[in-house]
Amino acid sequence: MxxxxxxxxxxxxxxxxxxxxxxxxxxxxxxxxxxxxxxxxxxxxxxxxxxxxxxxxxxxxxxxxxxxxxxxxxxxxxxxxxxxxxxxxxxxxxxxxxxxxxxxxxxxxxxxxxxxxxxxxxxxxxxxxxxxxxxxxxxxxxxxxxxxxxxxxxxxxxxxxxHAEQASYLVGYVAGLTTKTNNIGFVVGMTNETMNQFGYGYYAGAKDANPDITVQQFNANSFADSATGKTMANTAITNGADIVFQAAGATGLGVIEACQEAGVYAIGVDSDQSSIAPNTVLTSAMKxxxxxxxxxxxxxxxxxxxxxxxxxDLAAGGVDIAPSQDLIAPEVIDAVNEVKEKIVSGEIEVPADKESFEAKYGDVYQLD
The missing domain is CATH 3.40.50.2300 (Response regulator)
Known part of the structure; x- marks a missing residue:
């Protein structure tokens, strides 16, 4: 039962x-x-x-x-x-x-x-x-x-x-196919084994979708500092990012605000955060x-x-991208659905730790 x-x-x-x-x-x-x-x-x-x-x-x-x-x-x-x-x-x-x-x-x-x-x-x-x-x-x-x-x-x-890395891979894949500048950002609330899974998955998905992409990475060192989140997102945007993913709790609300003000996309986390800024939140990595x-x-x-x-995990419906997808191009949605099937089948193994990440992508994740 x-x-x-x-x-x-x-x-x-x-x-x-x-x-x-x-x-x-x-x-x-x-x-x-x-x-x-x-x-x-x-x-x-x-x-x-x-x-x-x-x-x-x-x-x-x-x-x-x-x-x-x-x-x-x-x-x-x-x-x-x-x-x-x-x-x-x-x-x-x-x-x-x-x-x-x-x-x-x-x-x-x-x-x-x-x-x-x-x-x-x-x-x-x-x-x-x-x-x-x-x-x-x-x-x-x-x-x-x-x-x-x-x-x-x-x-x-x-x-x-x-399995946060699986949901993050999916939103990273969306970002990699959606970016116009080949430059995206990531703000994490704190670095440790659990939170780094978001970064590993996001970078892996973005890189697999777009090998030419640059991922700017920021550690806010807090889950309750929206001002710092906003500052870091603004730095990423100034440096060319047109999409910023946040895995930072309440700190991430500042990231979304910065993206909204700058007219670029944000990616939410844990729940469907599109209601916070409907024309700004491209998608969310849901747990x-x-x-x-x-x-x-x-x-x-x-x-x-x-x-x-x-x-x-993804197979059990425990993680996914948000159901609100009005801002995502239809062809990107199709591509992500194909990727989801490959993750569930095991054809794609999303890195969840430093060793598996570096084995495929090299030492490019900066927030350990």
């Missing part, structure tokens, strides 16, 4: 709500949904031999802790919260979030949800890894999930990992963190949520 639920979820549309609120849904529709979910879970448990859920969905409390980008970053954190909001609305669970203004807030936010007896605490991003590990070790009866980190090997921690969060809640309810790594 777990695989079936995941397939259904990954085919769904993203929730549009940006309302920051937490709480259980007590209306009859939510109660009916919760009852149905429990009944289905019980039937599945009888067939598989797993333990049936010990309480109604409405009794579960799930909390989400953002990184410093905040819940309205238009990207990673917001998409995570939208997935959890949808779980609250459709499954009848109680949901809430706590924002982290600085990294000093991670541990206190964890303690708050633990003290309030939340059943599942979801950490948004690898920056919360240390705080999540500490809280999980101290509270083995509480379940935790963390997005984009697989370093925690504990039975009560589920890692939700996305369906909303669906992964929703799926984790369903597994919590039916008793199947386990520690370990859950991986979301």
């Amino acid at each position: 777990k695989k079936k639920m995941l397939a259904v979820l990954l085919a769904g549309t993203m929730a549009a709500s940006m309302t920051a609120c937490g709480g259980s849904n007590s209306n009859s529709s939510a109660e009916t949904t919760a009852a149905a979910a429990k009944e289905e879970a019980s039937e599945s448990a009888e067939k598989t031999g797993e333990a049936a859920p010990s309480k109604d969905a409405s009794e579960f409390k799930i909390g989400l802790i953002t990184d410093v980008g905040g819940v309205n970053d238009g990207s990673f954190n917001q998409s995570s919260w939208e997935g959890l909001e949808r779980a609250g609305e459709e499954l009848g669970v109680t949901v809430n979030y706590l924002e982290s203004a600085t990294d000093a807030d991670y541990a206190p936010n964890m303690e708050t949800f633990v003290d309030e007896d939340y059943d599942l605490i979801i950490s948004v991003g690898y920056m919360l890894a240390d705080a999540t590990r500490t809280a999980a070790e101290a509270n083995p009866d509480t379940k935790f999930a963390i997005i984009d980190d697989s370093s925690i090997d504990l039975p009560n921690v589920t890692s939700l990992i996305f 369906r963190v909303d669906n992964a969060v929703y799926n984790a809640v369903e597994e919590l309810i039916d008793g199947s949520l386990e520690g370990g790594v859950q991986s979301f």
Whole structure:
């Protein structure tokens, strides 16, 4: 049943709500949904031999802790919260979030949800890894999930990992075929093994589509500094870039603003960011963190949520380019669709680390 639920979820549309609120849904529709979910879970448990859920969905409390980008970053954190909001609305669970203004807030936010007896605490991003590990070790009866980190090997921690390099390859391919100057930019929020996957994929896709292309690379060293993002994008534009991709959380909002003011294209990240600047955002490298969060809640309810790594790639619908494609030329869309098929089939292997990247493209990625 777990695989079936995941397939259904990954085919769904993203929730549009940006309302920051937490709480259980007590209306009859939510109660009916919760009852149905429990009944289905019980039937599945009888067939598989797993333990049936010990309480109604409405009794579960799930909390989400953002990184410093905040819940309205238009990207990673917001998409995570939208997935959890949808779980609250459709499954009848109680949901809430706590924002982290600085990294000093991670541990206190964890303690708050633990003290309030939340059943599942979801950490948004690898920056919360240390705080999540500490809280999980101290509270083995509480379940935790963390997005984009697989370093925690504990039975009560589920890692939700996305193949960001595949989505980035696709938007890089779009950029390589769309640029008029053969010059594009990339602004990353911070460099590390996880974030560099965006850069490896973007450069690889752009280079495969356009061998003559130049990729300017910038490290903002922050996910919450839109002013720095805007400055770096303006530098790239001044140096000839007519498309700038950002993988930088709230910092990336400054990149989009700079591109909008200069009349060049921006590429969004994590969610479909076209609504921010419809005539500017060419496409977005999407990670369906909303669906992964929703799926984790369903597994919590039916008793199947386990520690370990859950991986979301292009084949499973976990990553993709945004569905809004009005600014992309039809022939480019066709070319990208062909590339997608080759990635899924394994004909194209997108580099996800320094070794595989340099083996094909040489030492040209500057942000390690």
